[in-house]
Each structure stands twice: as structure tokens, then as C-alpha cells.
Amino acid sequence: MDEHLYIITYDISDNKRWRRVFKLMKAYGEWLQLSVFQCRLNRKRHAELLATLDEIIHHDNDHVLMLDLGVVDNITPRVVSLGKAFEAVKREPVIV
Numbered sequence: 819m820d821e822h823l824y825i826i827t828y829d830i831s832d833n834k835r836w837r838r839v840f841k842l843m844k845a846y847g848e849w850l851q852l853s854v855f856q857c858r859l860n861r862k863r864h865a866e867l868l869a870t871l872d873e874i875i876h877h878d879n880d881h882v883l884m885l886d887l888g889v890v891d892n893i894t895p896r897v898v899s900l901g902k903a904f905e906a907v908k909r910e911p912v913i914v
């Protein structure tokens with residue numbers, strides 16, 4: 819199961835849609851700061867997240883940016899973090 823580490827950031831113009839996206843992102847990853855998450859996603863979860871975001875956002879007004887940092891087991895993110903410490907999200911069991 820190849821999981822990739824993603825940094826996902828978004829700019830949503832409507833507060834109601836922003837809250838929907840925020841709740842969705844909390845289900846898929848770890849909140850880093852306002853409108854920025856890091857996620858470990860396999861292909862299936864990545865596709866699910868993209869499809870759901872595609873349904874929520876208004877393409878003329880909103881913007882979602884997904885940065886694929888690569889296969890989680892093969893990367894060590896080089897991050898400069900001022901203030902709070904940065905720690906890459908760990909693999910944890912998903913309870914359904």
C-alpha cells in the first residue's frame with residue numbers, strides 16, 4: 819500500500835463551503851494551520867478526497883492546492899518551521 823504525503827491548502831470564498839471543506843479535511847489528515855493540512859493518502863483515499871472536494875467547491879471562486887511530497891516511506895520532508903514544531907503525520911489505524 820503506497821501512501822503519499824500531501825500538503826493540502828485551500829482558499830474558499832464562502833464560509834459555509836469553507837466549514838464543509840475543513841470538516842472533510844479533518845477526516846483525511848492532520849490540521850497544520852488555517853486552511854493547511856498534511857495527509858497520508860493511498861490512491862483510493864486520494865481519489866475519494868479529490869472527488870468530494872470537486873463536488874463541494876465552486877470552481878470559479880475557490881482554490882484547492884495539493885502538493886504531493888512523494889511516497890511516505892521513502893521521504894524525509896525538509897521543513898523549516900518557525901513557532902510550533904512540525905512533525906510529519908504518522909500512519910495510524912483508520913476506524914470505520
